[in-house]
Amino acid sequence: MTAPRPTHPRTHREVRLAAVPDGLPTAADFTVAEAPLPTADEHHVLVRNHAFLVFGGLRTLIGGKARDTPVPTLSPGDPLFGPALGEVVEAPKDSALSPGDLVTHPLGWREYARVPVAHCTPVDPEFPEPTALLASGSAAYGALTRLARVRAGDVVLVTGAAGGVGSLAGQIARLLGAGRVIGTTGSPHKAARLVAEAGYDTVLTAGSWRADDPTQAHRAFAEQLAEAAPDGIDVLLDNVGGIQLAAAVDAARQGARFALVGALSGQFAADGSGAAAPVRLDTFRLIVKGVALQGYTGTEHPGVDAEWTERFADWLRTGALRTPLSRVTGIERAPHAVREMIDGRHFGTVVVELPAQD
Structure with a gap:
């Protein structure tokens, strides 16, 4: 009743x-x-x-x-x-x-x-x-703790850093001990906010890597990433896919851990249905570098939500995270x-x- x-x-x-x-x-x-x-x-x-x-x-x-x-x-x-x-x-x-x-x-x-x-x-x-x-902090936290398993001193790359996942992922990675956190976004204004407010050391902004020619765009983004992380990356939290994921494979250190959370390159493509995000990856480099690449879904990690909520509350109260x-x-x-x-x-x-x- x-x-x-x-x-x-x-x-x-x-x-x-x-x-x-x-x-x-x-x-x-x-x-x-x-x-x-x-x-x-x-x-x-x-x-x-x-x-x-x-x-x-x-x-x-x-x-x-x-x-x-x-x-x-x-x-x-x-x-x-x-x-x-x-x-x-x-x-x-x-x-x-x-x-x-x-x-x-x-x-x-x-x-x-x-x-x-x-x-x-x-x-x-x-x-x-x-x-x-x-x-979407639970997704960022779960991907960084269950799949990427951020370690002290890691170089972490977060694509799509100004969105709901990315604006928390950089801060979480820092709190988990990352040594350097790199993001990507579409505008200099958002890049400045990510550095000032969201735990990022540097943020790469769209420019020549939004070129119509995929090969040229890949090369341009890879060059920016190599300058930001000359020794490569240990962790990728990927919200985008596309050329950014492909270039991250090129930059992977030995034993790098890649957690795929979103696929905005396909979801936000003007000429598609949002249901596919194809990308060409260098599988040889994945093998020789021992890269672990896995998609994250919260349903496969049922304990994450409660753990995240508890840590989230503590970090908000102390001002460690916004x-x-x-x-x-x-x-x-x-x-x-x-x-x-x-x-x-x-x-x-x-x-x-x-x-x-x-």
Whole structure:
């Protein structure tokens, strides 16, 4: 049984996929629709969302051609989903959750969500900045501790450093003992912020390595990387793929560990569906250098989230780590925020905040 239902609006708004994008998505590929307010039951709570994450993987889920994704793909008419922070407003009578509890859960992109109790993670009331829990720090931490296993003095390269994963990965690598942390990004302004705010020693910026000729682009990026890391790299946390991954293979030291977290070169390609990111790698160098190369998915490392949250809270309290957040206000702005993220208009983690309605 559930407790008596308090007074709530009869409807709420949610973001739905309107059409499979033709190329990169625009706001017109989404619609903000009104839907009946869901209800709690013996296995579900009703949550009023405070904020939700705008994430690069959404491009793959809506592109119409993805296969073997760890979460379901989306078809026209489906509500979007993703990490969210919200307040429980209705809960089963015998649940461990109660109205007023703050939780994270996977049903963002809507004002209210009917969430299975098992899919809610309570937020410690003492956590320093609850919205920061939407950041992709668990992926960065898990990749650096489980796959790359950063060691004292390592030279670490993080591609796509100004995004949600990368803006935390440089700081985490530093806290884990890295000796030198190198990033990549698309603009000098973001590069300066990454050095000033996010633990990076130097950041390589796009220029000649965005050339139309892949061979020329690879050579140009490899030259920049060789100048930044003349003795090579020990660790790669890769959010991009493409020529940056290929050049990192060229720069690998003996026994280098590569953790692949994202594939933005394919996900954000204008002429694709976001479901493929082909790249040509020097397999001979992978062999002779003994490079370990592995993709990271959180589902294969179930203990990481709790461990990360504990360390994250400590690092935030002490000021050892900061979470760059780009805040977009209002669900009506959410469709625009997707393309703004793809176009690189934001820095760090992009969240849509939902003000309480009168």
